[in-house]
Amino acid sequence: MARIRTAPRKSPTQQRSRATVDAIVDATARVLVRDGYDALSTNRVAKEAGVSVGSLYQYFPGKEALVAAVMEQHASRMQENIAERMKNAPPAATPEDVATEMIRAMLAAQQAEPRLHRVLVEQVPRIGALRRLHELFGNYELLVEAWLLENSERIEVQDARMAAFVLVAAVEGLVNRATLDRPDLVASGRLEEQILRLVLAYVVPSHVAQASADGRYGGRKRKGPAGG
Amino acid sequence: MARIRTAPRKSPTQQRSRATVDAIVDATARVLVRDGYDALSTNRVAKEAGVSVGSLYQYFPGKEALVAAVMEQHASRMQENIAERMKNAPPAATPEDVATEMIRAMLAAQQAEPRLHRVLVEQVPRIGALRRLHELFGNYELLVEAWLLENSERIEVQDARMAAFVLVAAVEGLVNRATLDRPDLVASGRLEEQILRLVLAYVVPSHVAQASADGRYGGRKRKGPAGG
Amino acid sequence: MARIRTAPRKSPTQQRSRATVDAIVDATARVLVRDGYDALSTNRVAKEAGVSVGSLYQYFPGKEALVAAVMEQHASRMQENIAERMKNAPPAATPEDVATEMIRAMLAAQQAEPRLHRVLVEQVPRIGALRRLHELFGNYELLVEAWLLENSERIEVQDARMAAFVLVAAVEGLVNRATLDRPDLVASGRLEEQILRLVLAYVVPSHVAQASADGRYGGRKRKGPAGG
Amino acid sequence: MARIRTAPRKSPTQQRSRATVDAIVDATARVLVRDGYDALSTNRVAKEAGVSVGSLYQYFPGKEALVAAVMEQHASRMQENIAERMKNAPPAATPEDVATEMIRAMLAAQQAEPRLHRVLVEQVPRIGALRRLHELFGNYELLVEAWLLENSERIEVQDARMAAFVLVAAVEGLVNRATLDRPDLVASGRLEEQILRLVLAYVVPSHVAQASADGRYGGRKRKGPAGG
DNA sequence: CATGAATGAGCATTCATTCAT
DNA sequence: TATGAATGAATGCTCATTCAT
Incomplete structure (x- = not known):
């Protein structure tokens, strides 16, 4: 049970970024509810959010961080x-x-x-x-x-x-x-x-x-x- | 979130296989405690048990079944x-x-x-x-x-x-x-x-x-x- | 496309062996018809024939040989x-x-x-x-x-x-x-x-x-x- | 003998991916000729194509699809x-x-x-x-x-x-x-x-x-x- | 900043084959 | 001879993560 990074990578300052982050968090919640924790993956969340994986990784270091944000x-x-x-x-x-x-x-x-x-x-x-x-x-x-x-x-x-x-x-x-x-x-x-x-x-x-x-x-x- | 088989595959009849099954269940418990549920994998358990993956699959259809047995x-x-x-x-x-x-x-x-x-x-x-x-x-x-x-x-x-x-x-x-x-x-x-x-x-x-x-x-x- | 051994391993001389071999060949044909060539495996044929894998391997070196015999x-x-x-x-x-x-x-x-x-x-x-x-x-x-x-x-x-x-x-x-x-x-x-x-x-x-x-x-x- | 997906997964849009797909199809043909159909595997094709398995799976859902493309x-x-x-x-x-x-x-x-x-x-x-x-x-x-x-x-x-x-x-x-x-x-x-x-x-x-x-x-x- | 193609380690699973009993 | 437990190489496939564009 290695320690897992759940903190976001950087805080979005610009307005556009804020919207991106929100979209990602919302998408995570949606996927969580629809597919469950095990089926949740960064790629899937990115697609659900209408955002590229790269963008996702700019704000979240991984799956755990996504869920933590929703939490x-x-x-x-x-x-x-x-x-x-x-x-x-x-x-x-x-x-x-x-x-x-x-x-x-x-x-x-x-x-x-x-x-x-x-x-x-x-x-x-x-x-x-x-x-x-x-x-x-x-x-x-x-x-x-x-x-x-x-x-x-x-x-x-x-x-x-x-x-x-x-x-x-x-x-x-x-x-x-x-x-x-x-x-x-x-x-x-x-x-x-x-x-x-x-x-x-x-x-x-x-x-x-x-x-x-x-x-x-x-x-x-x-x-x-x-x-x- | 499909239904998952947790029932063991077959009951070991011989003494040798009984030992194998025990080793696998014990190893599962160990891995569970040491590494956590998400990090538990059939290969890892097999290695921990000093048993081949094949043997594991002869008795357990997958990860869930292992955990179920420990449970x-x-x-x-x-x-x-x-x-x-x-x-x-x-x-x-x-x-x-x-x-x-x-x-x-x-x-x-x-x-x-x-x-x-x-x-x-x-x-x-x-x-x-x-x-x-x-x-x-x-x-x-x-x-x-x-x-x-x-x-x-x-x-x-x-x-x-x-x-x-x-x-x-x-x-x-x-x-x-x-x-x-x-x-x-x-x-x-x-x-x-x-x-x-x-x-x-x-x-x-x-x-x-x-x-x-x-x-x-x-x-x-x-x-x-x-x-x- | 390595050359594959399709010849039987040894000819059964005794009557019991003859029966075993027949059972295996018949089982192979059955599996072939029921499940197709790809799904055919030595273990499955052995089970279908009511014979142990070991016995099967005593007469046939492998899957190809089984099919060859049927052919x-x-x-x-x-x-x-x-x-x-x-x-x-x-x-x-x-x-x-x-x-x-x-x-x-x-x-x-x-x-x-x-x-x-x-x-x-x-x-x-x-x-x-x-x-x-x-x-x-x-x-x-x-x-x-x-x-x-x-x-x-x-x-x-x-x-x-x-x-x-x-x-x-x-x-x-x-x-x-x-x-x-x-x-x-x-x-x-x-x-x-x-x-x-x-x-x-x-x-x-x-x-x-x-x-x-x-x-x-x-x-x-x-x-x-x-x-x- | 279940139905098998042979349709490609997605069409490459960028030029880079077009090259990848071509490399994969060509490699498939080569492996097919050299090793035969049964010995053909996704990993082998990927290696032959000088491409990662992941990339292969991005465009082809499996072995059958590869062969279908060659066909x-x-x-x-x-x-x-x-x-x-x-x-x-x-x-x-x-x-x-x-x-x-x-x-x-x-x-x-x-x-x-x-x-x-x-x-x-x-x-x-x-x-x-x-x-x-x-x-x-x-x-x-x-x-x-x-x-x-x-x-x-x-x-x-x-x-x-x-x-x-x-x-x-x-x-x-x-x-x-x-x-x-x-x-x-x-x-x-x-x-x-x-x-x-x-x-x-x-x-x-x-x-x-x-x-x-x-x-x-x-x-x-x-x-x-x-x-x- | 955004994109998405590419990567490859890692996991689940099978199955031909051996060998101690 | 017969058995079947055990093996482990090999396969299919996913997914977190990177990076050139």
């Missing part, structure tokens, strides 16, 4: 989506509201370009390109940690940093698996519900205990009061 | 480990004990050959080869579902099947991420602790609410009752 | 057919009858195993194996020459040997082409008619002139005598 | 030769003259590159590649048919189309055999004489009857009229 673009857009969403969200009264909003944003971001997202998650881990996505989730960890600290009075965890890691990792895995194997759960909104339960139960079990007893989060209705 | 072996060993472990475990008094044991088994299984496991999970494209691993996780889901149903009195979930999916997926993701990025958590046992909290909080929030108040599962010690 | 067998059978036919034929009164009988025998021989014959003629010329078939036609030349000499009084050719060559070569080419491209002509019997015309016109044009005028051999009926 | 070139040249010859021929007074000219053209065309011609006819399997040659002979059949119809008054055949097939097939076989086994006949001109006799006797037996009696076409001189 970068995709991650950026997801990030933008999320930021946008959280900015526009109504002021959250409770921690539960905040969590809900974050989870929704995360799911929505993945649904934006689902086919591309799926290919990237499924086929691209082989090269280091997922790092970018992990960074994104790293950002998440910071957000979550902040959220935990802000609500520290009600939160029943000791190590906020670790808790953030646990939550983000678990949710990331869950979302990816669901995207691949249980799209029905995603579509129906039940996944969102369950993630919320998972997260809140982890950070404020007593709250969920109550809520679950009330029938929220898909918990069973019970007679007596929970806990004890 | 099969790895999954079988994991399964054996888990079965062994659960057989030898002391009789579990509480559901908590059962969960603890299952999580420990899962972690232990993944730690057995962590580098190979990582490659298999990270790099093997979602072809038929991964099916075996999915089966394994599918088995897990069934185990978990059974556990949930057995303890249905104390369990506060409605849809056991979905809950099992959620739990296995979340834990899988968490374990994988931790294996890669936070081996310290794995080694220190804190990961196990947190997984337990995550799982139990999800299925019996009321219990965790209490336990967390008591300082177990890394929850903060508090005076009064939680929630509000 | 030999096929040619022998054709020869036998022809001999049989001519022996049983009613005593021929006229040269025309003899020619007719020879041509019929030749055509009949080719129709015996048409699919094998076709493969041999179409695909096998590449190796020297057609030599055997040419020998067969060489025999024909001798037969034809003899026939010409026997009927020298009525025959209007000077060089019987050359005439025999011309006739056999022309008829061979015609029959082969017709077998491949115009099987309808073969089936309808018109080919036979035309070959007869071609042959007789060449050797006794005056006879055919008359016959043609009478409407035989597919000639046009005319009033007055032809030519001038 | 095409050869057939074209033959056709040109024939056309040229017939254009320059003195106006033919009699059908006999026309036939003579056609046979001479055919013989001459085959003698142009006899070794290549032999390989093509003998060894190239009856794939699409031979189609081109069939076309050529098909053209011949049309020419002959036209000739027969033009001279229908003197011609003693009913079905001109079938007669054309018979003649071309017979003459083709005869010429091929003679080229291989009796070059002396070709060189001395006796073959031409005999083909003429064969053809004319078939189509106008009465004429040949007379001519043969006069000693033309290698017929024996006789006193009285032949036949009876």
